[in-house]
Amino acid sequence: MADQAAFVSRQAARQPFEINQRQVQLDLWVRRIGKIGLLLNPVFAYFFLWAPIIVLIVFSFNAGRSVSTWEGFSTQWYQNIFSNTIAGGTEAARFTTENMLGAVRNSVIVGVGSTLLSTIIGTMVALSLVRGRFPGKKIIDSLLYLPVVIPEITQAISLAIFFKVVFDFVKLQTGLNPTTGFGTIIIGHVAFSISYVAIVVRARLADMNPRLEEAARDLGANEWRTFWRITFPLILPGVIAGALLAFTLSLDDFVITFFTSGIGTSTLPLFVYGMLKTRVPPEINAISTLMLVASTVLVAISLGLQGRNAARR
Amino acid sequence: MASIARLPTGRKQRGFLLALPAVLWLTLFFLLPVLIVFVVSFLSRGRGGVGDLPFTLANYERVITVFGPIITDSIWIAFVTTVICLLVGYPLAFFISTRHDPRMRSLALFMIILPFWTNFLVRTYALQTILGREGIINGVLSGLGLIGEPLSLLNTPEAVILGLVYGYLPFMVLPIYASVERFDFRYVEAAHDLGANDLRAFLRVVLPLTLPGVIAGFILVFIPTIGAFVTPDLLGGTRGIMIGNLIQQQFRGSGNQPLGSALSVVLMAMVMIALLIYVRFGDRES
Numbered sequence: 001m002a003d004q005a006a007f008v009s010r011q012a013a014r015q016p017f018e019i020n021q022r023q024v025q026l027d028l029w030v031r032r033i034g035k036i037g038l039l040l041n042p043v044f045a046y047f048f049l050w051a052p053i054i055v056l057i058v059f060s061f062n063a064g065r066s067v068s069t070w071e072g073f074s075t076q077w078y079q080n081i082f083s084n085t086i087a088g089g090t091e092a093a094r095f096t097t098e099n100m101l102g103a104v105r106n107s108v109i110v111g112v113g114s115t116l117l118s119t120i121i122g123t124m125v126a127l128s129l130v131r132g133r134f135p136g137k138k139i140i141d142s143l144l145y146l147p148v149v150i151p152e153i154t155q156a157i158s159l160a161i162f163f164k165v166v167f168d169f170v171k172l173q174t175g176l177n178p179t180t181g182f183g184t185i186i187i188g189h190v191a192f193s194i195s196y197v198a199i200v201v202r203a204r205l206a207d208m209n210p211r212l213e214e215a216a217r218d219l220g221a222n223e224w225r226t227f228w229r230i231t232f233p234l235i236l237p238g239v240i241a242g243a244l245l246a247f248t249l250s251l252d253d254f255v256i257t258f259f260t261s262g263i264g265t266s267t268l269p270l271f272v273y274g275m276l277k278t279r280v281p282p283e284i285n286a287i288s289t290l291m292l293v294a295s296t297v298l299v300a301i302s303l304g305l306q307g308r309n310a311a312r313r
Numbered sequence: 314m315a316s317i318a319r320l321p322t323g324r325k326q327r328g329f330l331l332a333l334p335a336v337l338w339l340t341l342f343f344l345l346p347v348l349i350v351f352v353v354s355f356l357s358r359g360r361g362g363v364g365d366l367p368f369t370l371a372n373y374e375r376v377i378t379v380f381g382p383i384i385t386d387s388i389w390i391a392f393v394t395t396v397i398c399l400l401v402g403y404p405l406a407f408f409i410s411t412r413h414d415p416r417m418r419s420l421a422l423f424m425i426i427l428p429f430w431t432n433f434l435v436r437t438y439a440l441q442t443i444l445g446r447e448g449i450i451n452g453v454l455s456g457l458g459l460i461g462e463p464l465s466l467l468n469t470p471e472a473v474i475l476g477l478v479y480g481y482l483p484f485m486v487l488p489i490y491a492s493v494e495r496f497d498f499r500y501v502e503a504a505h506d507l508g509a510n511d512l513r514a515f516l517r518v519v520l521p522l523t524l525p526g527v528i529a530g531f532i533l534v535f536i537p538t539i540g541a542f543v544t545p546d547l548l549g550g551t552r553g554i555m556i557g558n559l560i561q562q563q564f565r566g567s568g569n570q571p572l573g574s575a576l577s578v579v580l581m582a583m584v585m586i587a588l589l590i591y592v593r594f595g596d597r598e599s
Contacts, residue, residue: 026510027510027511030510030511030512031510031511034511034512034515037404038404038407038408039408041401041404041405041408042404042405042408042409042421044401045401045402045405045482046424048401048479048482049424049425049428049479049482050424050428051443052436052439052440052442052443052479053428053431053436053439055439055442055443055449056435056438056439056442059442066447067442067445067447067448067449068442068447068448068449068451068452068453069452120334121334121335121338122335124331124332124334124335125331125332125334125335125336127331128328128329128330128331128332129332131328132328132329132331132332133328134328134329136329140332140335140336143336143339143340143344144335144339146339146343146344147339147343149536149584149588150347150581150584151536151537151539151540151557151580151581151584152537152540152542153540153542153557153560153561153577153580154347154350154540154560154577154580154581155343155346155347157350157560157561157564157573157574157577158343158346158347158349158350158577159342159346160564161346161349161350161353161570161574162342162345162346162349164363165349187342188342190338190342191338191339191342191343194335194338194339198335248430251432252432252433254433254434254543255542255543259564269432269434272432272434272435272438273434276434276438276441276547284438285442288432288435288438288439291431291432291435292431292432292435295430295431295432296427296430296431298430299427299430
């Protein structure tokens with residue numbers, strides 16, 4: 001402290017408005033470098049984020065098999081996808097158009113099923129945590145955050161072991177022979193989606209004025225009626241956003257599906273992974289581009305819905 | 314009067330009943346499976362690689378003696394990834410949140426999030442094609458005559474780090490953006506008035522006040538990258554292997570499920586430690 005006081009008095013002893021030219025020059029250089037850095041960084045970052053995707057799209061229209069040399073425009077890979085000649089029809093029988101469309105269908109079945117369940121369960125738990133008063137809320141809160149932070153690979157193998165144990169037990173007790181399939185995939189997807197839906201809906205509920213509900217009850221509406229006439233319409237954008245998030249997560253999921261799917265229930269990511277692990281036919285660029293377009297459309301719809309709701313408020 | 318007196322208790326019960334499906338689902342299909350993994354991690358390897366009696370600590374012994382190096386490599390890869398994300402993500406978040414035109418700001422943010430909405434496998438594959446022996450980087454470099462032989466960029470730890478940065482950069486940008494957005498830039502003016510230059514103002518004022526966002530971003534990137542599976546699987550080859558790949562290997566065909574479970578428990582422990590550090594030092598507001 002004494003040092004500091006000495007320093008201050010020494011400073012004061014100098015001329016109060018003496019300008020140190022060297023210091024000013026240095027500060028100006030610091031500012032210039034900072035400005036350049038702040039402009040270069042986004043240029044680099046956006047390039048880094050977008051270049052691989054753009055290269056992927058561009059080369060999906062390449063006439064040759066190469067992913068680096070442009071040999072002219074062609075839509076042959078797209079045609080191949082839909083004419084059952086993926087990889088010239090030579091690849092193992094699993095990469096057929098029929099199997100790919102089957103994988104798309106499976107993805108949609110799993111996506112719709114898990115989204116419906118997780119949206120209902122997630123919205124309910126969000127309501128209970130924001131509006132309810134009961135002991136143990138903090139524990140439920142922590143429980144909800146766990147699937148978000150525990151690594152996917154751990155959740156995946158946990159479910160794999162769990163289903164094996166349960167199925168062995170069922171087999172021993174009843175003689176039935178349950179196997180992994182849509183049911184087990186959906187169970188796994190719901191287990192991680194509930195948390196995301198709950199987080200999104202909860203944020204929406206927290207923004208909502210609770211007096212609106214009180215007013216409805218004062219006017220004689222019972223709780224059921226209050227919920228469907230007041231609360232639900234007001235949190236609907238949050239519920240839709242949560243549902244779209246759950247749907248996207250489900251469509252995107254690879255690791256948990258990989259460990260919980262059965263024969264004939266491969267989803268699109270599993271199909272793509274199989275292709276990547278074998279020989280990477282050039283059609284994969286075209287399939288990836290189509291997936292990109294599909295997810296962009298989904299995001300656009302979701303943003304459109306949210307935008308319209310925001311405008312209406 | 315009786316109905317009014319009863320109302321609060323009725324709501325109390327309803328509140329809990331609404332939470333019940335989620336609690337049951339997560340207990341049955343999340344907590345219980347994780348608990349089973351914990352138990353299996355102390356079992357011996359039985360026929361077909363599944364767990365069997367007797368109980369043993371041998372799996373953890375093997376995790377440390379045999380897989381210790383890969384675990385430390387994984388921690389290192391996740392750490393480097395997180396630091397790179399921070400170095401790229403902080404200025405980026407700063408750039409976005411200091412755009413004055415709100416439409417420009419939304420667009421800048423949207424351009425960060427959109428790649429993130431596309432399928433993770435597809436994005437990783439996109440990097441694979443760029444880094445490959447016949448990929449565009451090698452194509453351009455040999456086209457310019459800078460290299461004779463194509464560089465082996467794929468199947469290295471560096472490729473894994475690049476892939477992870479590519480996949481998780483938005484997780485760093487978004488929380489920092491939220492922090493910088495809330496920051497009051499009059500503090501910087503005050504610092505300037507008191508004689509600090511830009512660097513000093515940044516280090517002493519801006520950075521400490523946006524630290525909660527930095528810490529949140531650090532955790533949000535570190536946790537998924539430490540348990541990454543797809544990225545090292547597609548970009549890492551045998552040299553860029555991570556703990557997630559080890560776990561997966563023990564569960565395919567006749568692996569060693571108790572050993573894989575022990576690896577999983579160790580992974581969870583590392584994530585929990587990271588979380589505890591966050592809770593201890595992180596953003597107390599949220």
